[in-house]
Amino acid sequence: MTGVYSLLPEGRHSLLAPLGGGEDIDGYLAAGGYAPLAAPDRLLDRIAATGLRGRGGAGFPAAVKLRAVRDAPPGPRVVVANGEEGEPGSVKGRWLLRHRPHVVLDGLRLAAAMTGAERGFVYLSDDRAEQAVRQALTESAPEVRIDVVRTQHTYVAGEESAVVRAVDGGPALPTAKPPRPFESGVGGAPTLVANVETLARVAVMYSRPDEADSVAGAHLVTLSGAGPAGAALAEVPAGTHLKVLADLCGHGTATAVVLGGMFGGLYGEGWTDLPLDHDRLKEAGGALGCGALHFLRPEDCPVGVAAEATAYLAAQSARQCGVCVSGTGALAATLAAAARGEAGHDSVDKLRRWSQQLPGRGACGLLDAAARIVGSLLAHFPDRVDAHRRSGCPACEGAAPENGRRFTVPVP
Known part of the structure; x- marks a missing residue:
C-alpha cells in the first residue's frame, strides 16, 4: 500500500497532517504556529523532560545538543535544519520540507531562540523542497535570518560535519572530529545541526504542550x-x-x-x-x-540484499579515509563473490573479522553501516552465507548490479 499514513491515536497532532496535502500559512498561524517564545529555557527543559531524541540517525538527546550550543563561550551561534537524507530508503525529510515547511522553519527559529543563535540555514538537495521552503520564508519572516543552502544528494552529504563544510562553501564531505559542530561549526561558530523531523517535533511540542510526551515518542x-x-x-x-x-x-x-x-x-x-x-x-x-x-520477501535472498547494500555504500564512500575505501571495498567485493558462489574458503572468517574491526575507524558512519550489514548477515543468516559459498544461489546467479535501486523510495 503506497501512500502517507498516521497511526497516532485519534485527536493527536500528526506531522503528516493534512495527509498528502500542503501547509497553509493562515492555518498554521491559527493553530498556534510561530508564537513568540518568551521563556526559551522552559521549552528546553520540556524537551529534556520528554527525552526527545534526534531523528537524523544517531538518536542523540536533542536537549543535550541544544544546551551544548547555548552554553558555548560568548560569540555568534548558528542553527541548521538538515534536510539532506543520505539513506536512499528515507523520504521523511523531503516530504516535510515539501509539504510542511512552516513547521520546520518554526522549529528552527525556536532552536535559534533556545541557543541564542542569530543565523540559521536550511540545508537540502531536493528541488521541490527548496521551492516550498523559499516560498514559506516569504510568508513567515522569522525573527532570525534564515538562508537556504543547496547540496548534491549523496550518502555522506547529510553527516553533520559535511553539512558544516558545505554551508561554509566547501564540498559536502565529512571532516575528522573533534571538533564537533557544537564546538566549532559554520564559520567557526558553535553550530546546532538538527534533522528537520527533530525541529518539526520541537515546534509541535511548543504549540501543543499537552501533547509533548507523545510528540517526542512518535516517529x-x-x-x-x-x-x-x-x-x-x-x-x-x-x-x-x-x-x-x-x-x-x-x-x-x-x-x-x-x-x-x-x-x-x-x-x-x-x-x-x-x-x-x-x-x-x-x-x-x-x-x-x-x-x-x-x-x-520470502523469495528475496538476504545475501544478495546485503551484497547490494555494501556495493552501494562502497560506491558512496567520500574516498577521504583510506580505511573506508579499502574496508568498504573489501566487504563489497568479498560479499559479491559470496553471492555468486565464488568466495574462497576463508571468506566468512574475513567478513566476520572485518565486521568487528572496522566500525568507528572512519570519519563518518558509512563504514560502520557497511560493517553492520555484513555482521548482521553473518549473525542472522549463517546457513545462507555458507550455502552461497559452497554452491551459489539461484536467486543471485545472473542478477544485475542494482546500485542501491532496491532501497530507493520515491517521495509520496
Whole structure:
C-alpha cells in the first residue's frame, strides 16, 4: 500500500497532517504556529523532560545538543535544519520540507531562540523542497535570518560535519572530529545541526504542550520492500511493532527486514516481535537509524540484499579515509563473490573479522553501516552465507548490479 499514513491515536497532532496535502500559512498561524517564545529555557527543559531524541540517525538527546550550543563561550551561534537524507530508503525529510515547511522553519527559529543563535540555514538537495521552503520564508519572516543552502544528494552529504563544510562553501564531505559542530561549526561558530523531523517535533511540542510526551515518542518511518506492495511514509507511536508496519504497507509475509536504512543492519528470525524503539533495537543488535525499514520477501535472498547494500555504500564512500575505501571495498567485493558462489574458503572468517574491526575507524558512519550489514548477515543468516559459498544461489546467479535501486523510495 503506497501512500502517507498516521497511526497516532485519534485527536493527536500528526506531522503528516493534512495527509498528502500542503501547509497553509493562515492555518498554521491559527493553530498556534510561530508564537513568540518568551521563556526559551522552559521549552528546553520540556524537551529534556520528554527525552526527545534526534531523528537524523544517531538518536542523540536533542536537549543535550541544544544546551551544548547555548552554553558555548560568548560569540555568534548558528542553527541548521538538515534536510539532506543520505539513506536512499528515507523520504521523511523531503516530504516535510515539501509539504510542511512552516513547521520546520518554526522549529528552527525556536532552536535559534533556545541557543541564542542569530543565523540559521536550511540545508537540502531536493528541488521541490527548496521551492516550498523559499516560498514559506516569504510568508513567515522569522525573527532570525534564515538562508537556504543547496547540496548534491549523496550518502555522506547529510553527516553533520559535511553539512558544516558545505554551508561554509566547501564540498559536502565529512571532516575528522573533534571538533564537533557544537564546538566549532559554520564559520567557526558553535553550530546546532538538527534533522528537520527533530525541529518539526520541537515546534509541535511548543504549540501543543499537552501533547509533548507523545510528540517526542512518535516517529516518521519510511516503509518499503521489493515487489508490487510499494512503499509508505507513516507516523507511528513509540513501541509500534515492526510486524504492524509491515502489514501496513503490504509486506506482512516478509521474512526479514533491513533496519534504519542501511545503518541498522539485517534482522531475520524474531523481527516481527521487535518494537520501534531505540534502546530495544540496540539490545537486539540493530539500530533505528533514520527510521527507514526495508522488508524482504520470502523469495528475496538476504545475501544478495546485503551484497547490494555494501556495493552501494562502497560506491558512496567520500574516498577521504583510506580505511573506508579499502574496508568498504573489501566487504563489497568479498560479499559479491559470496553471492555468486565464488568466495574462497576463508571468506566468512574475513567478513566476520572485518565486521568487528572496522566500525568507528572512519570519519563518518558509512563504514560502520557497511560493517553492520555484513555482521548482521553473518549473525542472522549463517546457513545462507555458507550455502552461497559452497554452491551459489539461484536467486543471485545472473542478477544485475542494482546500485542501491532496491532501497530507493520515491517521495509520496
